[in-house]
Amino acid sequence: MNFADSEIVASLLTKANHTIVTDIEAADYILINTCAIRDNAEQRIRKRLHELRALQQRHKQVRIGILGCMAERLQSQLMVEEENVSFVVGPDAYRRLPELLASVRTPGTKAAETELSTTETYADIEPVRLGSNGISAYISIMRGCQNYCAYCVVPYTRGRERSRDPETIVSEARNLFEQGYKEVTLLGQNVNSYRYASENGNVDFPELMHRVASISPLLRVRFATSHPKDLSDRLLEVMASHSNICKCIHLPVQSGSDRMLKLMNRHYDSAWYLDRIAAIRRYMPDCSITTDVIAGFCTETEEEHQMTLEMFRKVRYDYAYMFKFSMRPDTYAAKHLEDDIPEAEKTRRLEEIIALQGQIALENNRKEIGKTFEVLVEGESHRSKEQLFGRNSQNKVIVFDRHDAQPGQYIQVKVTDCTAATLKGEIVQP
Ligand code: SAH
Ligand code: SF4
Numbered sequence: 001m002n003f004a005d006s007e008i009v010a011s012l013l014t015k016a017n018h019t020i021v022t023d024i025e026a027a028d029y030i031l032i033n034t035c036a037i038r039d040n041a042e043q044r045i046r047k048r049l050h051e052l053r054a055l056q057q058r059h060k061q062v063r064i065g066i067l068g069c070m071a072e073r074l075q076s077q078l079m080v081e082e083e084n085v086s087f088v089v090g091p092d093a094y095r096r097l098p099e100l101l102a103s104v105r106t107p108g109t110k111a112a113e114t115e116l117s118t119t120e121t122y123a124d125i126e127p128v129r130l131g132s133n134g135i136s137a138y139i140s141i142m143r144g145c146q147n148y149c150a151y152c153v154v155p156y157t158r159g160r161e162r163s164r165d166p167e168t169i170v171s172e173a174r175n176l177f178e179q180g181y182k183e184v185t186l187l188g189q190n191v192n193s194y195r196y197a198s199e200n201g202n203v204d205f206p207e208l209m210h211r212v213a214s215i216s217p218l219l220r221v222r223f224a225t226s227h228p229k230d231l232s233d234r235l236l237e238v239m240a241s242h243s244n245i246c247k248c249i250h251l252p253v254q255s256g257s258d259r260m261l262k263l264m265n266r267h268y269d270s271a272w273y274l275d276r277i278a279a280i281r282r283y284m285p286d287c288s289i290t291t292d293v294i295a296g297f298c299t300e301t302e303e304e305h306q307m308t309l310e311m312f313r314k315v316r317y318d319y320a321y322m323f324k325f326s327m328r329p330d331t332y333a334a335k336h337l338e339d340d341i342p343e344a345e346k347t348r349r350l351e352e353i354i355a356l357q358g359q360i361a362l363e364n365n366r367k368e369i370g371k372t373f374e375v376l377v378e379g380e381s382h383r384s385k386e387q388l389f390g391r392n393s394q395n396k397v398i399v400f401d402r403h404d405a406q407p408g409q410y411i412q413v414k415v416t417d418c419t420a421a422t423l424k425g426e427i428v429q430p
Contacts, residue, residue, distance in 0.1 A: 001187050002033045002068055004138040007127035009033070009067065009094050014128055016098035024055065029063050029101055034070035036153050038326035042070050049082050056084055063104050065089060069157035073329070076112040090114035091143070091158055094122070116144075116159035123168040126175070135183060135378055135408050137176050141169050141208065142188035147227065149254075150265045150332040151297060151325060154189060161189070163196045166203040166211065173212050173219065182376055182408055183220040186212065191223050192230035206238040213242040218410070220376060222246045222395070225292075228253070229267040231276045236283040247284050248318075248395040251276065252292035256311030257304035260297055265332065270311060277315050288394035290319040295353055296346030297325045298337035305349045312356055318364050318394065320357045324350050358420050365396070365418035372414045372428055373398065377407050398423040 035041040065087040072090035079085045086104040093113040100111045144159040194205040213221045239245045258269045324346040327339040373392035381387035381399045388402045413425040
């Protein structure tokens with residue numbers, strides 16, 4: 001999501017006659033788009049700021065700005081803590097960037113703009129694609145979140161949930177397709193609650209997916225993230241009925257324990273979650289399922305941790321983002337709960353989840369050996385120039401000998417081998 005936001009920022013600044021440079025030594029401004037979701041994300045930014053001091057000594061004209069969630073969370077306090085930062089700009093204030101950049105030219109001047117909005121969606125901004133492969137692009141369809149999960153800082157740093165005008169989403173996707181892009185990923189904190197009311201009627205997420213997928217069968221459509229509480233059968237129906245909607249659902253479970261889920265304010269229990277998994281498998285037996293999980297949330301017992309492992313064994317995810325709980329200021333957890341699981345214990349629980357997931361991913365991948373998939377070729381493999389890589393509909397990376405294939409093409413690849421992370425295969429001639 002930050003990546004997509006940076007593309008909006010690049011667009012706003014390019015329109016204001018700034019240019020993007022690839023060599024940091026040539027920059028007059030360095031803008032760092034930040035995440036605040038866990039403490040280590042913020043620590044990485046502070047480390048980066050420290051490293052930039054030497055460059056600022058060499059180039060006195062450089063101004064450093066912090067964008068995104070860390071800017072929103074800490075506001076002007078961040079410029080006191082980090083002296084080399086000249087401006088902070090929150091996620092809803094990017095339109096003001098040209099003005100702010102001009103205002104910090106005078107040495108010693110500082111500026112902060114962190115007002116959150118209930119309506120800003122940057123709907124009219126055509127993003128400048130940064131570091132793009134010309135094949136896949138992100139499209140932001142909504143902003144903010146008001147689910148207030150007990151551990152999560154997002155509602156405080158990104159404000160109220162709001163959906164973007166569907167016409168602008170469809171036209172952005174159509175433009176990308178006309179420029180040669182083959183895949184779009186629709187982004188939001190909880191895409192299932194996308195809803196836009198206009199004179200032409202209401203558009204919900206399944207309807208939006210239907211409209212984007214109808215642009216062309218050659219345009220793949222992905223989306224992230226879905227909240228389990230709102231995953232409707234209607235969405236699964238729409239997914240199943242369009243071959244170009246990729247068969248991959250990211251459904252963050254967070255915990256396998258009902259007591260934890262309640263304490264986390266997730267609005268579902270393990271039975272509900274498993275019912276949604278069964279529904280996915282009913283509509284799309286070949287759909288890949290991935291997740292997010294938190295180890296060591298406040299008061300989590302060993303037994304509850306075991307329930308998370310049990311959930312992983314039942315669902316058999318293809319991939320998981322796995323985290324240790326990190327207490328975030330302002331959240332419900334920070335105000336009402338105690339971060340009582342010792343760091344070493346959180347690490348042990350996380351490592352157990354990681355080990356189990358590694359084993360499951362490998363077993364899942366082994367079952368793919370012998371199958372043939374349609375693959376969208378993305379580029380050269382990191383290992384060898386003789387090999388290309390791409391993804392199947394399930395979002396699994398497949399590496400294969402290149403022959404005549406080109407990035408951007410759809411080809412058929414038969415899987416011959418795998419690791420836990422990657423499939424290996426060979427091109428099947430049509
Ligand atoms: N909106 C998405 C998630 C966005 S944050 C959703 O609800 O599914 C991405 C992931 O970061 C979350 O799913 C959660 O697993 C993790 N996360 C969020 N806050 C965290 C915290 N305080 N400590 C550890 N992990 C956290
Ligand atoms: Fe955070 Fe929950 Fe919103 Fe996801 S749904 S962004 S975890 S508050």
